Amino acid sequence: MGSRAIGLRAGHRRRATGALVTAACVAGLSCVAAPPAVADDGNVPLQSGECKFGTSDIKETPWSLQRLINSQMWAGGNKGGGIRVAVIDTGVDAGNKQLQDAIEGPGKSYVNGKPTQDKVGHGTKVAGIIAARPRVGSGFYGLAPEAKVLPFQQTSDEQAGTADTLATAIDDAVAAKVDIINISQGTAASESLLPKLKAAVKRAQDAGILIVASAGNSGASGAEKNIYPAAFSDEFDNVMAVAASDRNNERAAFSQPGPFVGIAAPGVDMVSTVPLGGNCVDQGTSFSAPYATGAAALLMAKHKSDKEKWGPQQIIWHLEQTADRVRRGRDNNIGWGVVNPMAALNDDTRPTAAPTPDKFKGVADGSTILPAVATLGETTEQRRARIAIYIVGGGLLAVAAVVGSSVALRDWRRKTGLTSHGEAEHG
Incomplete structure (x- = not known):
């Protein structure tokens, strides 16, 4: 079968998944863990056509990595080694060579699938942004390329996940004693309908495990609403809610704003790994979350010997305090700013309190600039x-x-015989 036919078939599969998930969402609680296929519908066109599985590598370094200086980010050889990250998603495909060494164990599935096979592609992209190994011919790599990824497949191309399966996956990740749980999924369902999910997040908190959750992609209107489990950040100190930022460090148009947003990370035109090999481009808060997870993995690896003092709360506070800020303090669009892995790793100050706004320097966010009088x-x-x-x-x-007058007077005196001593010359 030709590559075009394969691509079209993959596209039909993704659209079918979207239809299935949408139907489940209409039903209500059965879709509380909204599958990412709907939230991140449509890949950004790459090269000659639709993103397909088993494609070529992208040689250029993506913009989200160009802004980093690896010698600083990986100073001392710290590339996230020893950190184990649970990726609760659509699976992590072992067919991509940049991820083969990153996957730990067979994983676990709650949708009658195989965790190391990903027919949707979403989880494989998420895992790549966290821990993809560098590869000759590809300009893409993960932020923490020595971290390990444990796949927990709770959504597939044929079955949508639920709040209960998401809660179960969190509990299993806790039992596996991971360091971080990445959840690039969410639901706008009322918190009162999510008791099992909330309880699972609480157990992760008690176990000292950081949860990094995407803020959601329903923010086109700018209206604020809570997306869970990200919105649990207001209640639990181990949840970091991540919005999507663009190249200007502002909120991406689709990113869901809200009072629960703690930080932002690049989420537009994100390059990552896809099933069966190669790289493709996509966008969404689903890919901002793993970017923040990668930064957290590096920070956690650096302070792993002092884990009691650098728990999930300290990791979150530190990333928020060292983020690149567009404004003095936090807002509901990008939280405290855009995550800056280098700044976080170069600063060894252990935070003891929540972030504080930058000190006023006269101009700040532009509110003190007065218009010129017309x-x-x-x-x-x-x-x-x-x-x-x-x-x-x-x-x-x-x-x-x-x-001029002085010159004229001098010339006149010479012509009339007057000396400079005032004596007349007689002929």
């Missing part, structure tokens, strides 16, 4: 400048007149 005709400054020119010009003319 004037018609000549302004005061222009009038003063004109008068000054007149004075200087007049002075120069006066000097010229005096000098």
Whole structure:
């Protein structure tokens, strides 16, 4: 079968998954763990056509990695070694060579699938942003390329996940004693309908496990609403809610704003790994979360020997405090700013409290800038400048007149026989 046919078939499969998930969402609680295929519908066109599985590598380094300096980010050889990350998603495909060494164990599935096979592609992209190994011919790599990924497949191309399966996956990840759980899924269902999910998040908190959750992609209107489990960040100190930012460090148009947002990370035109090999481009908060997870893995690896002092709360506070800020403090669009792995790793100060706004420096967020007063005709400054020119010009003319008069007087005296001593010469 030709590559075009394979691509079209993969596209039909993804659209079918989206239809299945949408139907489940309409039903209500059965889709509380909204599958990412709907949230991140449609890949950004790459090269000659639709992103397909088993494609070529992208040679160029993506913009989200160009902003990093690896020598600083991986200073001391820290590339996330020893950190284990649970990826609760659509599986992590072992057919991509950049991920083969990153996957730990067979994983676990709650949808009658194989965790190391990903027919949707979403989980494989998520895992790649966290821990893809560098590969000759590809400009893409994960932020923590020595971390390990444990796949927990709770959504597939044929079955949508639920709040209960998400809760079960969290509990299994806790039992596996992972360090971080990445959840690039969410639901807008009321918190009162999510008791099992909330209880599972609480157990992860008690176990000292960091949960990094995407804020959601329903923010096109700008309206605020809670997306869970990300919105549990207001209640549990181990949950970091991640929004998507663009190249200007502002909220991506699709990113869900809300009071629960703690930080942002690149989420537009994100390159990552796909099933069966190769790289493709996609966008969504689903890919912002693993970017933040990769940064957290590096920070956690650096302070692993002092885990009691650098628990999930300290990791979150530190990433938020060292984030690149567009404004002095946090807002509901990008939280405290855009995660900056290098700044976080270069600062060894252990946080003891929540982040604080930057100190006021006179301009800050632009609120103190006053508009210029509109004037018609000549302004005061222009009038003063004109008068000054007149004075200087007049002075120069006066000097010229005096000098000219002196020269003329001298010449006249010479012609009339007057000496410079005032004595007449007689002929």
